[in-house]
Amino acid sequence: MIRAALPGAEVEVIDETGAGDHLRATVAAPQFEGLSRIDQHRLVKAAVKERFEDGTIHALSVRTKQPQG
Amino acid sequence: MVVNPLNVSRRSGHLYNRPMADTQLKEKVEELIADNPVLLFMKGTPEMPRCGFSMRVVQVLDAMNVEYGAVDVLPALQPLREVTAEISEWQTFPQLYVNGELVGGADIVNEMFESGELAEALGVEQPAERPQPPAAGQTSPLQIE
Numbered sequence: 144m145i146r147a148a149l150p151g152a153e154v155e156v157i158d159e160t161g162a163g164d165h166l167r168a169t170v171a172a173p174q175f176e177g178l179s180r181i182d183q184h185r186l187v188k189a190a191v192k193e194r195f196e197d198g199t200i201h202a203l204s205v206r207t208k209q210p211q212g
Numbered sequence: 213m214v215v216n217p218l219n220v221s222r223r224s225g226h227l228y229n230r231p232m233a234d235t236q237l238k239e240k241v242e243e244l245i246a247d248n249p250v251l252l253f254m255k256g257t258p259e260m261p262r263c264g265f266s267m268r269v270v271q272v273l274d275a276m277n278v279e280y281g282a283v284d285v286l287p288a289l290q291p292l293r294e295v296t297a298e299i300s301e302w303q304t305f306p307q308l309y310v311n312g313e314l315v316g317g318a319d320i321v322n323e324m325f326e327s328g329e330l331a332e333a334l335g336v337e338q339p340a341e342r343p344q345p346p347a348a349g350q351t352s353p354l355q356i357e
Contacts, residue, residue: 180320180329185301204319 148190149174153210164201171208183207233294241295245309248281250334253292253307258282265318266306272325273308275339310334 145154145168152172159165168187175183187205194200245251250273256262258270273280285292285305293303300307300314308315310333315321324330331338 180324181302181314181316184316184320206319206323 144194145170145187145190149186151210159202159204164199166200166202167204167206169206169208171210173210175207175209180207233298234291237288237291238295238298241292241299244281244283245299245312248309249311250278250280251309252280252282253285253296253305253309254282255284255286255305257284262286263305268318269306269308269321272321272330275325276331276334276336277339278334278336 145156146152149170149172152170152174154171155169157167157169159167170183170187172183172186174186178186184205184207187207188195188203191200191203195203252258252266252269252273254261254263254266254269256266258274261267261270270282289305292305296307297303300309302314302317304317306317306321308317308321315324315330315333321330324333328338
């Protein structure tokens with residue numbers, strides 16, 4: 144879902160509780176270039192907004208990075 | 213002029229079911245953000261944080277040795293979520309504002325603290341030590357009028 148919203152993104156999602164609703168995502172996307180961290184996080188959160196709204200996800204901890212190279 | 217923020221929601225009647233943020237509350241929040249160069253919206257107070265994420269940001273700010281205003285969001289959590297969603301497209305707390313701009317929540321503040329970006333944003337020296345638990349009585353929480 145994050146990859147669909149941010150083409151070219153490297154995404155790693157860890158299920159923190161094993162229940163699938165508390166997730167930790169590390170995202171590196173070319174779209175992040177030149178954005179503040181808060182704007183990078185906004186992009187990621189916007190990508191998964193639907194899953195929050197339908198209750199699939201309760202918590203998402205986000206870490207954003209610029210892609211390597 | 214300190215008034216419990218709950219008064220705001222009582223005056224507005226069906227605030228909790230309304231899609232739009234409360235205008236008066238929004239104005240007050242904007243005022244607070246403009247008046248406080250470093251402002252933290254948190255659950256609880258710096259002396260008694262009521263959430264681990266809020267506590268973490270308090271620890272970081274105390275380690276930075278900066279003066280900051282703190283607003284306890286718990287008495288008006290849902291109205292404040294609606295207000296901050298409109299102001300800065302963010303509705304989870306804590307939220308740290310520096311010079312009128314949302315810097316981030318606990319994840320971002322922590323990352324920026326570790327990388328030294330937060331010290332830069334605050335215009336202070338990066339502290340040499342890891343943040344310690346906050347000492348009581350350093351900052352007094354602001355109340356939303």
